[in-house]
Amino acid sequence: MTQVPPPQPLPAPRQAEGMNRFTVGRWFAAGGGALVLILLVGIALSVNALNQLGTTRDQVVEVIDPALMRSLELTSALTGQDTAIRAYGLTGERGRFDEYQAAVAAERRAAADLTRHLRELPGGDRLAGHVGRITAAAREWREEYAERVAEQVREKGEYPISRSGGTRGVELFTGVRASLAPLQGELERLHREGVARMQSGARTLYLTLGALAVIVLVTLVVLALLIRRFVLNPVSRLTEQVRTVAGGDFDARIGVDRPAELNELSGHIDAMRGRILAEWRRVAEAQAKLEDQALELRRSNGELEQFAYVASHDLQEPLRKVASFTQMLEQRYGDQLDDRAKQYIAYAVDGAKRMQTLINDLLAFSRVGRVGGERQMTDSGAALRAALDNLAAPIEEADATVVVHTEMPQVYGNGMLLTQLFQNLVSNAVKFRSSAPPIVEIAAERRDDMWEFSCSDNGIGIDSKYAERVFMIFQRLHPRDVYPGTGIGLALAKKIVEYLGGTIWVDNVGRTSSGTTFRWTLPAAPPLSLELTPHSRSRPPTGAASGADDV
Structure with a gap:
């Protein structure tokens, strides 16, 4: 029987070189790491831009704009004082004096709120100094002009507005107005700068988000191209190679260079292909030898069947003749034979019959499974x-x-x-x-x-x-x-x-x-798979x- 050699161990797969040594996991890790790094940088820049935009907005909306409003209220209160005291000096109406006092209270409230807001701004002490100078100029105007007019009207019943008095009041109030101008100029400048910073921060945020989106898109495209080149294309080539081998071209080589996993996998597959092909060839040779042996065995079985036929006929015929003629010898010449001769004849007949029985039994033993089985x-x-x-x-x-x-x-x-x-x-x-x-x-x-x-x-x-x-x-x-x-x-x-x-x-x-x-x-x-047993019959048994x- 042909001995099939034991399977040999798989040869070591081809080693990838250079970038081909990168595994799919490494490619995804590298691409994912780059994408995460870009996202983190973009998020950091966006958060920073948002923080700056929020800080500037809070400063403009909650500090600068309320300060401008308070400065306008302060200006309105000072203007109301001047208007009310002049009307009171001309008409002596009590209501005009009440308006004057209300305007003074409004000035104080506006000055206090304005000072509080200004101190929240960079350089707040300097800006608050403007408010101090405004309130000092207004106090001087009230002491030298407004309070005197009110006193003359209350005590003397006179209307003290005169050319000289009116001129002095105008001069003092002009100083008040002049003290307001630097503060309003500062506030307007801060407002313009805050709005400019808000617009710049918004542009920076939009540019950062746009750049981040473009970078992410480019990164994804690059990753897709890398995956296509280093993963999908090798997989497609490997699939085509395996399909070629599966189609019957067993000599076709299987192998891809990258990535490392597919390189190793294709090496193992190609090694298995080679080993299976070698085993198949050895099995084919063994099968050819077995077919030759089966042919020889069928020929030998045919000879055995012929031998069985000869044994059942030709070999038994002399035995039957020996038994028959020996019995005839006893019948015809029995009276001339002594007891010992008769005993010898009985031995001969018994031996022939036992030989016939033995031959029949041997034939039955040899025919099991071959004839009628x-x-x-x-x-x-x-x-x-x-x-x-x-x-x-x-x-x-x-x-x-x-x-x-x-x-x-x-x-x-x-x-x-x-x-x-x-x-x-x-x-x-x-x-x-x-x-x-x-x-x-x-x-x-x-x-x-x-x-x-x-x-x-x-x-x-x-x-x-x-x-x-x-x-x-x-x-x-x-x-x-x-x-x-x-x-x-x-x-x-x-x-x-x-x-x-x-x-x-x-x-x-x-x-x-x-x-x-x-x-x-x-x-x-x-059984599930029936064993086919060949039967040959050269002659009727x-x-x-x-x-x-x-x-």
Whole structure:
């Protein structure tokens, strides 16, 4: 038989070089790291721009703009004081004086709020100094002009507005207005600068977000191109190479250079392809040799069949002649022969007949599985009944009783072989009997996917140390003159059972009396894949099989 060499270990895959050593994980890690870094930088710049924009907005909306409003209120309050005191000096109306006092209170509130807001700005002390100068100029105007006018009207009932007095008031109030101008100029400048910073911050934010979006888009495009070049294209090439090999071109090389995982994978696949191809070629060579051997075996089987035909006819013909002419010699010349000569003639006839029986048994043993051994679902009960019919005369002569305890099942086997199996075992039980009339008990029991049969008797039994020897061909445990036979029956039974897919053994466990129990198994159903057994038949077989076994 051709020996197939054991599989060799896979060769080491080709090592990638340079950038090809980068694995897919590294490519994704590098691309993901770059994208995350860009996102972090963009987010940091955006947050910084938002913070600056928010700070500037808060300063303009919550400080500068309220300060401008308070400065306008301060200007309005000072203007109201001047207007009200002049009207009071001209008309003496009490309501005008009340308006003047209300304008003074409004000035103080506006000055206090304005000072508080200005101190929240950079350089707030300097800006608050403007408010101090404004309130000082306004106080001077009230002391030197407004309070005197009010006093003259209250005490003297005079209307003190005169050319000289009016001129002095105008001069003082002009100083008040002049003190307002620097503060308003500062506030307007701060407002303009704050608005400019807000616009600049918004532009910076928009530019940062736009640049971030462009960079992310470019990064994604670059990653897509890298993945396409270093992952998708190699995968596509590897798929095409594998498809080529799967299509039948087993000599096509499989291999991609990058990435590292696919490089290693393609190396292993190519190594497996090479090894499978080598194994396939070795198997093909072995199969060719097996086919040659099968052809030779079929030729040899044909010769064996021819030999069997010759053995069953040509070899037995001289034996029949020897037996016949020896018997004729005894019949015609018996009165001229003494007792010793007659004994010699009896020996010769008996030897010829035993040789014929041995040849028939050998033919039956060699034909198991080769001639008429096709397997199919078979009624074992019908095979048992046919065997008992063939053994009717020996059973009746021995006054034997055959008891079938269970219904015989359907098995996957062969009717002719099963009949021969039952016939050999029952014949064995009847032949090797003790002094008591033979009792043969047959039963069957299901064991998973097999049927287990048993054949028990009350005969002379078999020693446990001979339990395996009894199934060997030509093995005998008793002299031929005590129990005649060829010693092939149980060997034939074992060959039949094993050919049908079962096992047979001697089971004496638990027996308290003499006798023997043979057990054997047979398949309950055909196997999933039926074994095809070739049969060749050169000529019609002749000769009968022995129905008895000898131990």
